[in-house]
Amino acid sequence: MEISLNEISLTTLFFAAIFTNNILLTNFLGLCPHIALSRDLKSSLGLGAAVVFVTTSTSVLNHLLYYHILIPLHLEHFRFVLFIIVIASFVQLVEMIIDRYFPRLYIMLGIFLPLITVNCAILGISLFMVIRDYSLAQAMVYGAGSGIGWMLAITLVASIRDKIQSTANLPRGLEGPGITLIITGLLSLAFMAFSGMIQIQ
Numbered sequence: 234m235e236i237s238l239n240e241i242s243l244t245t246l247f248f249a250a251i252f253t254n255n256i257l258l259t260n261f262l263g264l265c266p267h268i269a270l271s272r273d274l275k276s277s278l279g280l281g282a283a284v285v286f287v288t289t290s291t292s293v294l295n296h297l298l299y300y301h302i303l304i305p306l307h308l309e310h311f312r313f314v315l316f317i318i319v320i321a322s323f324v325q326l327v328e329m330i331i332d333r334y335f336p337r338l339y340i341m342l343g344i345f346l347p348l349i350t351v352n353c354a355i356l357g358i359s360l361f362m363v364i365r366d367y368s369l370a371q372a373m374v375y376g377a378g379s380g381i382g383w384m385l386a387i388t389l390v391a392s393i394r395d396k397i398q399s400t401a402n403l404p405r406g407l408e409g410p411g412i413t414l415i416i417t418g419l420l421s422l423a424f425m426a427f428s429g430m431i432q433i434q
Contacts, residue, residue: 250379256379257382257386260357266348266349271391272413279335284384285377285380287324288355291355293369295359295362312360320349
């Protein structure tokens with residue numbers, strides 16, 4: 234069932250962002266950190282939580298800046314630069330917090346934590362927000378739901394990989410990225426079952 238943005242409730246938008254329009258399993262955005270860090274459940278949860286915080290916060294800030302600064306000044310063409318600056322600032326904040334309070338997680342995430350800045354899923358969420366002309370509340374809910382959907386996908390893959398590695402002997406060619414892509418593809422097919430429930434435009 235397809236519904237317009239004028240008819241959609243915030244609850245529906247939230248769950249649609251997690252399941253039927255999962256940013257990773259439907260749009261395949263944010264695959265690089267997904268492939269690299271889905272080998273360990275703890276690091277997947279840590280990175281996923283950081284992504285949820287960044288997507289929620291930057292969706293709200295980017296919405297405010299785009300509609301209250303760029304559009305009135307007719308500077309919409311600078312949205313890519315503005316969105317990336319906002320995302321980079323929040324990633325730096327998250328990196329400092331994790332380094333200060335969760336040093337073991339900071340070491341575990343390594344280079345992939347600052348690389349959230351160039352995680353195309355986070356930029357994609359802000360761009361979808363503009364393309365679909367979301368309200369501020371819709372942008373916040375969509376950002377949170379998309380971040381949770383990305384975290385759900387990476388933790389599911391990490392759990393499956395952990396189970397496979399402890400119970401099966403994989404061919405050498407399938408170790409690492411190979412099995413990750415296979416699992417991600419199968420999960421994407423599984424999540425397609427939700428697409429018949431609701432589609433947001």
